[in-house]
Amino acid sequence: MTGDSAIEAKAPGAAPMAIARDLVKRFTPDGPPALDTLSFAIKPGQVTGVAGPDGAGKTTLMRLMAGLLTPTSGSLTVCGFDTIRDSIALHQSIGYMPQRFGLYEDLTVLENLTLYADLRGVVGKERDDTFKRLLAFTDLARFTDRLAGALSGGMKQKLGLACAMLKAPRILLLDEPGVGVDPISRRELWQMVHELTGEGVAVVWTTAYLDEAENCAEVIVLNEGKLLYQGEPKAMTARIGDRAFLLEGAGAERRVVLERALARADIIDGVLQGAAVRLVTKEGALPPTPEDIETAQPITIRPAKPRFEDAFVVMLGGQPKRTREMKSAEQIEHREGPAVEALNLTRRFGNFTAADNISFSIRRGEIFGLLGPNGAGKSTTFKMMCGLLRPTSGTARVDGYDLYSAPAAARSRLGYMAQKFSLYGDLTVRQNLDFFGGAYGLMGRAKSEAIERAIAAFDLGPHLSSNAGQLPLGFKQRLALAAAILHNPPVLFLDEPTSGVDPITRREFWGTINAMVSGGVTVMVTTHFMDEAEYCDRVALIYRGRCIALDTPDALQARVKTPELPNPTLEDAFIALVEEQDSQRQAEGAGARLGTAA
Template identity: 60%
Template sequence: MSAAGVDSAPFVRLTAVTKRFGRAPPALDGIEGIVRGGRITGLVGPDGAGKTTLIRLMTGLMLPDEGTVEVLGYDTRRQPAAIQAAVGYMPQRFGLYEDLSVQENLELYADLRGLAKGERDRTFAELLQFTDLARFTTRLAGKLSGGMKQKLGLACALLRKPQLLLLDEPGVGVDPISRRDLWRMVENLTEEGIGVIWSTAYLEEAEACDHVFLLNQGRLLFSGPPREMTARVEDRVFRLSGTDGRRRHRLARLLEREGVVDGVIQGEAIRLVMKPGVTPPLGEDESVASSRTAATPPRFEDAFIDMLGGGPGGRSKLAETQRSFAVGDGKPVIEARGLTKRFGDFTAAADITFDIPRGEIFGLLGPNGAGKSTTFKMLCGLLKPSAGEGRVAGFDLRRDAPEARNRLGYMAQKFSLYGDLSVIQNLNFFAGVYGLSGITKRERIELMKEIFDFRPILDLSAKDLPLGLKQRLALACAVLHEPEVLFLDEPTSGVDPITRREFWTHINGLVEKGVTVLVTTHFMDEAEYCDRISLIYRGRSIALGSPDEMKSRIVREDLPDPTMEDAFIALIGASEAEEAA
């Protein structure tokens, strides 16, 4: 961080900023704050918190209803053009032209930004080197991985070196390696005195910021260094390990205890946030009586959940209504035998092999473009393998794909419902797709309305729902027919922590009923929920095992307690070194 950036005049000054849209509660309500140069300021909060609205106000593309926004000394009401000439802006859904190449996108945005012809060769070369995209100038933007698209978006925002860089959720849908690359690039920019605003719903990203504005439902809950936020739950976060019985069942019971604020699964252990003065209830619960408990460093997300009054609890009404499937017969429910998929000369997945028994959560992890989504689509019957065999619930995916699909529920990476249909129309449509009719159809739809609290929004179009509600609707549609297998492709990408907790409470409860789950995710803390993981890189499985087994492979003296993200990055690095040898 540059000392000049901290002591100089504010880059952004927000004074009693309020913004409304129609009759809804304010999108922003009396926001106050200062953003300085030479550091990364995080706009942190769940979907619908007001982050995008605040960034658009800073660009002058939108004006506040009350209060003032000053950017680099300019008032957004009177001097928006001066602001727009001095800032770089990367919107949440960056407007890359997917049928243009990397080079053509740079040239187009150079035209839009008015970059002089004589400066372009040097600027392009610097940005391509900075983002490590020099090898991909002829590749169409639509063919880039998620991380590479974000790097190209960053390059376009930097075509004219800005004083202030506004990044609206640049890490959404990006794997840990690409996310670290983006952070490294942005940190280098702050060393030049550039001010950076990084908007995110990923609370672990907040810890990498120098200063944080924490927003929720349009209100500013906290402003300051992230360590001040995490200090609020110091000595209240515990790790329970060595517990007897089923950890998902134990977590559900613990979350219903009075003194427990929040809890998540962490490999074979359980992580708990307790109320002040309360310690984990080891002696009062048979399921945790033999546990070992130890205080563990708090995370920003722990403090945020505590500030909101705690998580959603451990009860899943969805799981309570789910029929049970017998666990323990030894037969795999999902089988991959040498699964391979080629697209022309390119092999997207090669010789993928694993078994998943009933009642297990199995994770497919890997960087963007590694082949995990291809593997996932082959196993749920959406892609025909070039070689190998896949089976679901005993049905061969080549010969009996329709029968296999009737046994599974599918939740796609990108919202897969029909945006122009209302909530109730989507429920009716998918009930029909899954073969439900008559009284069974009516009862299941009524149940979903109650469990997910859809009644107030039944007539709203799916495309107009906030992301959290979209994901609830997608899950409801996927489980209408009580499937024995669930395929979840990055199901909580961009979703706020409370909704993620609610989602995993349902999944954990379903697994306790014998449902088998195959999931892809870029959240490394979500990977901890898995019983086993296959780490896929460059189309091949490079590691297979439990989260704890993978973490144990990279333990060393200077890294005695690695995270799942540490394991992800280290194992991929080791695979690259082995290939290069």
């Protein structure tokens, strides 16, 4: 089935809110198409997800639907309007929330709403009623005087959503709204979006988080500008049948076991899932057996329920296989004692306590995760541990050195990869490596050898003369990590290193990290991606400035298991533990009020 008949078949009943026919977009006449002959329809009253790896064309598609770009060929209608000829009418019918926070950080919540209402022509009583409705809908009524730049990540996304909805859109375009947002805020965003679809609004949600795509009524999968799939996520997941398995019992060897499993031709994908290893086999391959995997541990392998992410990675050809040669444990010098220690760390900003008496210890060769809702104190704690923020009281040590009494020695023992790309975009890849090698005190032959090792380990050779700012996201990530470990540090701090990164790139990144940990490196990482947190040996959950839980991912999941929730995910555990803490605080507050009254 092709052409119009295929489009109509995908959108029975109500008329589609958007229709693309043979849509093509090129940014240069001779370059490859960013979108290549796409045909699809978007139904009203549901969430349609757009998923795909970095560079697949997701943002280009959203900008075309918003009338911000013009197609090279083909046609695109949104809300019945041609995106080229009827752009003014189109803009009155859509809401668009761009990928990057597009509001004014030096204006308050109310000032941003007022500015966007002026731009959209929302005035008088309509404005008052709309503001009241949107502030209640997004739960921002308490924060109208707060600067947008001072909002948490989740609150920023809610404000962006409110500004996009000022004109009661018929179709709402959300470009990766969940990036950098904690699980609680993401769940709240989804609740708001589902309320809108109940009113008949069509929502298009692009995402790099495949658990979000799995929540959509339909999903469009793109790769290199081509449409690979449109339909229900469950139908796509069913394609891999019984090819997913959990390998259990590998214990401390699970990272090495994963690397060995991925080297096999019959294993197309593999990730760590808490203490287990999740594997997906090639089509037609026999189920793996313990004898297939070389390990001294008594392992078991059992079938696992397939996930949408499994099907997505299989559709893209599986996880890239390459050998990662990182430094061995013998080549990394360690001092005695824990690799990282936080001792009663406290940080106050005026009367506000962002981190309150936080203590933990990280063993050598361990991946330790710092989790927490936006604004909970996680980033403050992380910055104190990196030496970027001085604590009000308490001590932070890296490889035995106090970050504040011996800062130079402590910083020489750590590598740091910032949340945002922090290298020099106008310098080439080689120039960046040369600069950071010098910044870490490397000179002469030692620096040259370190740079060559990094180039080989991260496959940067073809990009050495490219400006860092023009690299694809995955290679920016490789370069940032390569720069952070040039001096061969025993401790590596990663601040949301894969925020907004697609699953294929994320797997490659963590394959490199796992190889480094197997070589003796200790890693502390912050993340909002709960599947990624399962790579950690232990995680600490920070909330309201305190550490409210510290354990293995599996133990935290077991802690919230109930008859109603027999198989909780780590995200379920995250939310349940935060809600439990809130309930305890409310009960304590009620008890204190009763005591005062008595």
